[in-house]
Amino acid sequence: MKIGLHFYNAIEVIFFRWLFSVGLVLFLFQSGFTQSDCILKKDQDSVLVYTCHQPESKIKSIKASLTVRASLSELTARVMDVKSYTTWQYRIIKSEVLKNINERELIFHSEVSAPWPVSNRDMVAHLTVEQDKSTKAVTITIEGVPDFIPPVNKDVVRVQQSLGRWVVTPLQNGVLKVEYTFVIDPGGSIPSWLVNMAAAEGPSYTFRQFREIMHMNATRKKAAFIVD
Numbered sequence: 073m074k075i076g077l078h079f080y081n082a083i084e085v086i087f088f089r090w091l092f093s094v095g096l097v098l099f100l101f102q103s104g105f106t107q108s109d110c111i112l113k114k115d116q117d118s119v120l121v122y123t124c125h126q127p128e129s130k131i132k133s134i135k136a137s138l139t140v141r142a143s144l145s146e147l148t149a150r151v152m153d154v155k156s157y158t159t160w161q162y163r164i165i166k167s168e169v170l171k172n173i174n175e176r177e178l179i180f181h182s183e184v185s186a187p188w189p190v191s192n193r194d195m196v197a198h199l200t201v202e203q204d205k206s207t208k209a210v211t212i213t214i215e216g217v218p219d220f221i222p223p224v225n226k227d228v229v230r231v232q233q234s235l236g237r238w239v240v241t242p243l244q245n246g247v248l249k250v251e252y253t254f255v256i257d258p259g260g261s262i263p264s265w266l267v268n269m270a271a272a273e274g275p276s277y278t279f280r281q282f283r284e285i286m287h288m289n290a291t292r293k294k295a296a297f298i299v300d
Contacts, residue, residue, distance in 0.1 A: 110135060119279045136252040136275040139243070142286045144210050145294035147240055147248060148201055150286060151212050152295065154180040160281035162274045165192075170221065175297050176201045179220055183228060195231045196220045203298055210298060212238040242300075252279070 109125035122135040140147060150156065157167035167182040183194040196218055202211045216234030223230055241249045252275070286292070 114276045116276050117280050117283075119276050119283070121275050134254055134275060136250075136279055138250050138279050138283060140248045140250055140283050140286050141246055142248055142292070143246065143294065143300045144203075144208060144240060144242060144248065145296070145298040145300050146292040147250075147286065148210055148212065148295040148298045149293040150282075151238065152178065152199065152201070153293070154178070154182070154199075156285075157182060160278060160285050162278050166194075170196070175295070179217060181221065181224070183224075192225075192228045193231055194224060194228045195234055197234060201295070201298075208242055208299055210238070210240040212240070250279070 110122040111124075112120060113123050114121040118138060120137045122137070124135060142150075154167050154169050157164045161167075161182075163184045163186070164182055165185045167180060169178050169180050171179040173179065177198070177200050179196065179198050181194065181196050183192055186192050195216060197214045198217045198220075199212065199214050202213075203209070204211075214234070214236040216231060218230050218232050218234075236252065236254050239251045239253075241251075243249055
């Protein structure tokens, strides 16, 4: 019996690592990204992942922080390159653009491979990009629009509410500071301690992969509407 429980807990931990890594946010309260009492949980290759206590919830919010050597236009183009998500986001197996609204907005669909016996999850999201004219900081928001298309596969569970946010600030000498903030409540009967335990690994993997890809590419696409 104990072996079975440990097995299912391990599966759930893997699944929740993916949820955190792609920023699937189920709103717990109206304060959204408000955080307090943040604790550093993982520091690997200078990718910092914090868990932050939320006074109105047992589920902790997450903040990831790192630096990337790239231009603002290059980083923005990479995040908007939805097809590339399979190369750097944790356990993503499919990702495609459904609609290009304009140069700053698109709607995409992605699917994660969840370990058996958990069903795969998919997400339909609206990605928007904004840039502050004075500071040049770029904010990328990815918000779920689950009803944009009907379920693709009856065996895949659609995530109903999601939100993720990148805030990218230029520093000196071609270095960018990236902060990614989100919270999650997976719902159901999963205990909060299990969700919190899984929180740090997914974002750490995802952002280390993202930074490596950005640093490896000698020729990178640029988002023409972003001012470097």
